[in-house]
Amino acid sequence: MSIDLKTIKHIAKLSRISIDDKKAKELEKDLNSIFEFIEALNKVDTKKVDPLTSIAETSLKLRGDEVKTKNIREQILKNSPEENKDFFVVPKVVE
Amino acid sequence: MSDIINLTLSALINKIKKKELSSREITNAYITRAEKSKNLNTYITTDFENAIEKAKKFDEKGNFNYKLPGIPLAVKDLFCTNNLKTTAGSKILSNFIPSYESTVTQHLWDEGAILLGKLNCDEFAMGSSNETSFFGNVESPVGKKVVPGGSSGGSASALAGKLTPATIGTDTGGSIRQPASFTGTVGLKPTYGSCSRYGIVAFASSLDQAGPMTQDVSDAALMLDVISKYDTKDSTSVNFKRGDYFKSLSSNIKGKKIGIPKEYRVDGMPKEIENLWQDGITLLKKLGAKIIDISLPHTKYALPAYYIVAPAEASSNLARYDGVKYGYRSEGENLISMYENTRSEGFGDEVKRRIMIGTYVLSSGYYDAYYLKAQKIRRLIKNDFDEAYKSVDVILTPSTPSSAFKIGDKTDDPVSMYLNDIFTVPVNLSGLPAISIPAGKDKNNYPLGLQLIGKAFEEQNLLNISYSMEKELSFKNNLQDWWIK
Numbered sequence: 159m160s161i162d163l164k165t166i167k168h169i170a171k172l173s174r175i176s177i178d179d180k181k182a183k184e185l186e187k188d189l190n191s192i193f194e195f196i197e198a199l200n201k202v203d204t205k206k207v208d209p210l211t212s213i214a215e216t217s218l219k220l221r222g223d224e225v226k227t228k229n230i231r232e233q234i235l236k237n238s239p240e241e242n243k244d245f246f247v248v249p250k251v252v253e
Numbered sequence: 254m255s256d257i258i259n260l261t262l263s264a265l266i267n268k269i270k271k272k273e274l275s276s277r278e279i280t281n282a283y284i285t286r287a288e289k290s291k292n293l294n295t296y297i298t299t300d301f302e303n304a305i306e307k308a309k310k311f312d313e314k315g316n317f318n319y320k321l322p323g324i325p326l327a328v329k330d331l332f333c334t335n336n337l338k339t340t341a342g343s344k345i346l347s348n349f350i351p352s353y354e355s356t357v358t359q360h361l362w363d364e365g366a367i368l369l370g371k372l373n374c375d376e377f378a379m380g381s382s383n384e385t386s387f388f389g390n391v392e393s394p395v396g397k398k399v400v401p402g403g404s405s406g407g408s409a410s411a412l413a414g415k416l417t418p419a420t421i422g423t424d425t426g427g428s429i430r431q432p433a434s435f436t437g438t439v440g441l442k443p444t445y446g447s448c449s450r451y452g453i454v455a456f457a458s459s460l461d462q463a464g465p466m467t468q469d470v471s472d473a474a475l476m477l478d479v480i481s482k483y484d485t486k487d488s489t490s491v492n493f494k495r496g497d498y499f500k501s502l503s504s505n506i507k508g509k510k511i512g513i514p515k516e517y518r519v520d521g522m523p524k525e526i527e528n529l530w531q532d533g534i535t536l537l538k539k540l541g542a543k544i545i546d547i548s549l550p551h552t553k554y555a556l557p558a559y560y561i562v563a564p565a566e567a568s569s570n571l572a573r574y575d576g577v578k579y580g581y582r583s584e585g586e587n588l589i590s591m592y593e594n595t596r597s598e599g600f601g602d603e604v605k606r607r608i609m610i611g612t613y614v615l616s617s618g619y620y621d622a623y624y625l626k627a628q629k630i631r632r633l634i635k636n637d638f639d640e641a642y643k644s645v646d647v648i649l650t651p652s653t654p655s656s657a658f659k660i661g662d663k664t665d666d667p668v669s670m671y672l673n674d675i676f677t678v679p680v681n682l683s684g685l686p687a688i689s690i691p692a693g694k695d696k697n698n699y700p701l702g703l704q705l706i707g708k709a710f711e712e713q714n715l716l717n718i719s720y721s722m723e724k725e726l727s728f729k730n731n732l733q734d735w736w737i738k
Contacts, residue, residue: 161613173568173612174575175605176593188606188667189613195668196557199626202633209628210635212459213445213684214489221485233352239582246577249588 161189257282258415262324262472263499265418269322276315276323276367279418280308283325283369287416292736295411297330297388298338299370307367319365320479327417329408330371331378332358332463333452337368341454342376342386342404345574345581345599355452356487357421357463357480364479369417373407376601377571378428378456380404381673382663385603390660393436394732395699399657402432402673408466409436413730419467419476423453425460426559427653427677430689433466434652434702437691437730439719440466441473442677444709445684446491449484457566458489460559460681470690470720474498477712496713504721507541509714512645516552517676519654526651526701529693533649533703533722540721545645549637554630555679556671561614561627562682567604568611574599606667635683642708647718650676652689652702676704686712690719691728700730 161169166186170177177185240247257279260268268274284301304325311323333339333351340346354362362368375385383391383406393401394414401410405422409432412420422429424442433440441464448463455461465476478499483492513534518527534544576582576595583598585591600608614623641648654675663670680687686709689702703722707715 165613166609169609169613169616172616173605173608174572174589174592174596175600175608176590176597185606185609189610191666191668192560192606192610192671195671196560196623198557199554199561199630202551202554202630204626204629204633207629207632209625210632211628212489213635214491218488219485227353230352233350234578237349237352237579239576239580248577249585249591251588 161186161193258286260418261468262419263475265324266322269324270317276308276311277305279323280304280325280367283416283418287369289737290414290416292738293392293394293410293414294389295372295391295407295414295416296327296370297340297342297373297407300337300368301370304367304369311365311367316365320475321361321364321366323365323367324418325367325369326361327369327372327411327420328358329374329405329420329422331374331423331454332421333454334358334368334371337371339371339454340388341378342374342388343600343604344387345595346454347387347581349579351452353452356449356484358452360480360482361421372411372420375404375406376604377454377567378404378423378425379567379603379607381427381431381670382658382660383407384660384664385601387601392660392736393657394736395436395657395730396697397735398660399699400435400660402435402657404428405432405466409433409438412436412438412466412468413732414736419465419472421463421476421480422466423461423463424681425456426563426681427674429464429466430652430677430687430702430704431673433689434691435657435700437700437728438466438468439470439473439688439690440464441477441688441712442680442686443477443481443712444686446489447481447686447710447712449482449487449490451484451486455570457563458570459566460563470716470723471499471502473688474502474716493710498713498716501713502720503717504724506718506721509542509647509718510645511537511542511544512547512641512648513544514547514549514552514641514648514650516549517650519675522654523695525695526654529701529703530649530651533692536722536725537649540725542718547641547645547648549641549679551630551633551637552679555634555682556675558627558630558634559678559682560610560671561623562631564607564611565615565624566611568608568615571604571608603667631682634679638683638685646708646714648706650704650706652676652704656695656697656699656701680706685709686715688715688719690723692722692726693728
């Protein structure tokens, strides 16, 4: 199988990464060589094998939903790229 | 002062406890050396002024019973440090200041250690040569224009170059062991679930594990004592009975059963690596261990499976970098184009490649063919180890299929770069502990490492066997300090 340019652009869209045509061509080459390498897995018969989803095969532990950190609201907002003292700001979404 | 930087971590701790050295003297020695070693590009962020303040305070009223009393340490820039910039080697986090501390670094400070600064690494720990960092290549003290390995390349370089007495890295597919092998240092990847992942910038959550990088095996045991603890903030942290690793170190390994997997004898492996492995086997026999030939038949599928599982998890983990709450932002005419431009400019090529691979294998119509298939292969790889451990205690392999290479040698071909991790990746897929110890040198005088892989949660066995080997190997890096200015 091979991944064509159209698919590359579609994956980029799904990944929310903008790419120009030159970049798309580079990625087409790289991804195809990586997938060629990955295709080796098709040689293995896995019909009767259960997938391994986690190494720590234990059930998740529950804990009480309690606030343990102090109020760090300001510190958190300080990392926000666009300054506004109370909110995270994004480009206008609603007209 | 040159004496200070030549001491191991355990030796420094003894000197501090006996008051033969102060924390300030030690901290100053490492800072002075770091300032002369800028050529290596090991640091992304330094915190030297605060380190000196903390050292002063420690000397005045520090607790000398701590495990790391007044010891200055630099750590990989993948660990979030409260109030100190944490970049993960990426432009997208180049201005990120965490409001919390990672659990493992907190353990270091709780035992008296002092933060020197944050060490360079491949972007989001994706790389095997430290060439994907937004902050530039790291050079290895081992040779000019030589890569230190990756992704914990800055950590390995800083340790080998004696800019920090010990350090911690993270290992998703070999990122502690491969750079340790390339730089003649010791690197331990603990069992998945031993060291908390809380506060470590996530790459592939089912594989990521933090661990010590040190000058010798005793130091690795000491660091493991400090960082291996159960943590309720990490849902995959395991509450098992941890050993007293440093105190329990023993070089008596008589009767231990060592497995030698035939599948690790790969095509094109240099003769010197083959010889290194053979010498390791001979040494273990001499030390009283029993050598047993074993088979891990699915080994060759580990790397392709890893390049589905790791990118899939990475594409999910890295979805959070969207330019809204923190990190770099680029402008766009609407919300979607702001996301797309931010991620396009904020991530480097290797990270974008892996996000795209991950997005593809998880996308509708391909999930079963790739992701599910890889998880099934992962089960087969783990089963191979389970089967082998019915007859052996640990497994001995080379750490890497080659010694360190030159900067730029492998950047054009992603697959040739990925092949570096051929011996380390199966361990992460199976969640096992493994250590790389320096065991010899190649014709260029670059270090070569041997890897010991243990049963889950049996780090003590690994440490003891490598401790006994280390004594006999008496490896010396003999670096010429060529980078000092």
